[in-house]
Amino acid sequence: MELLQLGVRAADPRAAVDRALPDLADGGKGWHIVAVGKAARAMTQAALAHLPGAPALVITNRGNDMPLAGATVLRAGHPQPDQDGLSAARQLEEFLSAIGPDDRVLALISGGGSAMLPAPVEGLDLADLQAVNAALLSSGADITRTNLVRQSLDRLKGGGWLRLTPAPVAALILSDVPDDDLRVVASGPTVAPIGTPALARQAMQQLGIWDGLPVRVHDALDRAEVTRDTPAARNILVGSNGISLQAMLDAGGQDGGAALTGDVEECALTLLHAVQDAPIGVPLVFGGETTVRLTGKGMGGRNQELALRFARHARDLPGNWCFAAMGTDGRDGPGDAAGGIVGHRTLSALRDDGIDLDDVLRRNDATPALRAVGGLIMTGPSGTNVADLAVFVRYA
Incomplete structure (x- = not known):
């Protein structure tokens, strides 16, 4: 964060x-x-x-x-x-x-x-x-x-x-x-x-x-x-987004080798591949803007949905890890959330709360699901907008 x-x-x-x-x-x-x-x-x-x-x-x-x-x-x-x-x-x-x-x-x-x-x-x-x-x-x-x-x-x-x-x-x-x-x-x-x-x-x-x-x-x-x-x-x-990414790199981040681009499902898979060999304790940073094809009428945004889709695909990723994606404007979709943050315990937390992740994604209803497991990023309007940023880190 x-x-x-x-x-x-x-x-x-x-x-x-x-x-x-x-x-x-x-x-x-x-x-x-x-x-x-x-x-x-x-x-x-x-x-x-x-x-x-x-x-x-x-x-x-x-x-x-x-x-x-x-x-x-x-x-x-x-x-x-x-x-x-x-x-x-x-x-x-x-x-x-x-x-x-x-x-x-x-x-x-x-x-x-x-x-x-x-x-x-x-x-x-x-x-x-x-x-x-x-x-x-x-x-x-x-x-x-x-x-x-x-x-x-x-x-x-x-x-x-x-x-x-x-x-x-x-x-x-x-x-x-x-x-x-x-x-x-x-x-x-x-x-x-x-x-x-x-x-x-x-x-x-x-x-x-x-x-x-x-x-x-x-x-x-x-x-x-x-x-x-x-x-x-x-x-x-x-x-620009590139200027923001450079600031994150200068602060100790490492280029993740992929961009936030295309459909959120495809992007989640691309990011998963990019982080497979991430070193412990070195944050990988990403920037860009994804898209979502709406199939439901739920509440959410592209970064929240990207975070949940990443968590679903990363169920077999070894070790402890965390992934966060957010809009730099502080608003992700029509609601007040800025984005979503997930980790290696997110899937089990959703199951414990009786939340069906596949159903959530079909309805594009990421906000309530993330709220239930403490995964909403709430910043309020930032007064700027250079698309989206994301960070992945693996830790011991």
């Missing part, structure tokens, strides 16, 4: 902005700040210290939406877009549209922004975006395909912010996606789109969700522009 918290601290959005902004601010005149994502408030707080008096609009999720002097802070839904987010998107459009060509925009972007700013294209409404989002979340789609689809149905994604203002835009980006593809973080509001509407349609067909979506969604993709001009912006990566 100390290593995991160290990784979270390495993604401190205030420090990331403090490192990047002095060379960018250039005296601080004419700047307007617009921020979105789970780290939006913390990034804005740091930016205002360098740009006092700059108008600032912040859109973030519940738990990170405390008032901030000098800024307007708006709450928006996550992981499902909601009416608050729709209202925030309209206010953001008004904010950017009022900025003149002689001013400058500082965009502060972090993970979670895709769901927080729903701005449906012509012919769609919030309910349509919610239907698409729910289908994507339950399909097991990775974040790149998910945000490819979102970009094709939304005015603000895939460079949408740049098309609203004639002012030059500089963006500081805290990445929560694999390989730090800036087109994917928060669906790339200051970056060119990931792909075309045709590729988005193909992705939904491959995921098996196309036929179940409203006809209006099909029609909107048919009307969508194949290419949209994206004005230039200065996009700067200021924090």
Whole structure:
């Protein structure tokens, strides 16, 4: 847990902005700040210290939406877009549209922004975006395909912010996606789109969700522009999962030789193979982001489910061991848990409590099972988001 918290601290959005902004601010005149994502408030707080008096609009999720002097802070839904987010998107459009060509925009972007700013294209409404989002979340789609689809149905994604203002835009980006593809973080509001509407349609067909979506969604993709001009912006990566992993390595962790990626079941097997020969007392560290294909309606999250699936496969792993996985934002799925922690006694503890692990996993109901055996990681919102971190350690 100390290593995991160290990784979270390495993604401190205030420090990331403090490192990047002095060379960018250039005296601080004419700047307007617009921020979105789970780290939006913390990034804005740091930016205002360098740009006092700059108008600032912040859109973030519940738990990170405390008032901030000098800024307007708006709450928006996550992981499902909601009416608050729709209202925030309209206010953001008004904010950017009022900025003149002689001013400058500082965009502060972090993970979670895709769901927080729903701005449906012509012919769609919030309910349509919610239907698409729910289908994507339950399909097991990775974040790149998910945000490819979102970009094709939304005015603000895939460079949408740049098309609203004639002012030059500089963006500081805290990445929560694999390989730090800036087109994917928060669906790339200051970056060119990931792909075309045709590729988005193909992705939904491959995921098996196309036929179940409203006809209006099909029609909107048919009307969508194949290419949209994206004005230039200065996009700067200021924090990432890799930076957090490096901090954990510097503190005595060892590279686990695998990534948290793909479906949680496949990832659990990959991690089990990676830890077979782990030395006693040397923590192995991992980072990334997995996906879950929902087959039930239980309460849980990808890290909690990964922890339980790992425990199930590690039943024959010799010796004493512990494995923990958590989201750096302090939220794993729709509940309040950050992740899960399991060990060599977890399976017997579940059996003693009469909990059928296979049934738990079928229902995607990891939270109650982990709570019953003391395996929930509860941190509260961290104010940052650079995907997920995990640690395995074998001990005597």
